[in-house]
Amino acid sequence: MRVGITKDSALIIVDVQRDFMPGGALPVPSGESIIPVINRLIASFKEREMPIIATRDWHPKDHISFKPRGPWPPHCIQGTAGAEFHPSLELPERAIIVSKGTSAEKEAYSAFQGTGLENTLNKLRIKRLFVCGVATEYCVKETVMDALKRGFQTFVIEDAIKGIDVRGEDKAKGEMLKKGAVMTSSPELAFF
């Protein structure tokens, strides 16, 4: 759907970190393919001085989501190379970094969970969120669901998200649509 990026919009880039990209601990297949698209989005938002928020999974080394307590291999451990943003991601200096999953005993897929993100967005008078990143089935979906619950108009940029597999991606997209997310793509965005 054709969508206007108005002055009350922010870009949210979910978890574009080394560990979620090929070669990392928990890779999204071909995850790096969305990075050039995200870099163009960053340039467009930056040019217009609109907020750019980059989330990162930022776990302590004994995080509850790690095997055998949880489903995942250790990933995005605070301060390690795997937790760094991918080197190809062109994050501007003034990007707002949101760290999540920072408590050992709590899983947090959503960027709104225990981060103060809602407060940050309200202070900036943001009403519309444009979401991209990985993984569609986990952190992208949960972030979108929480944004909708909190009353943000939430747009998912389909050519700038990537999931683990097609079935999971389709299911996640269906769930997001059902709750009111709007699916769009980077060529359909019109900046005002």
Ligand code: VGL
């Ligand atoms: C994620 C699995 C575990 C994600 C984070 O960013 O989607 N997935 N932790």
Ligand code: ZN
């Ligand atoms: Zn994680």
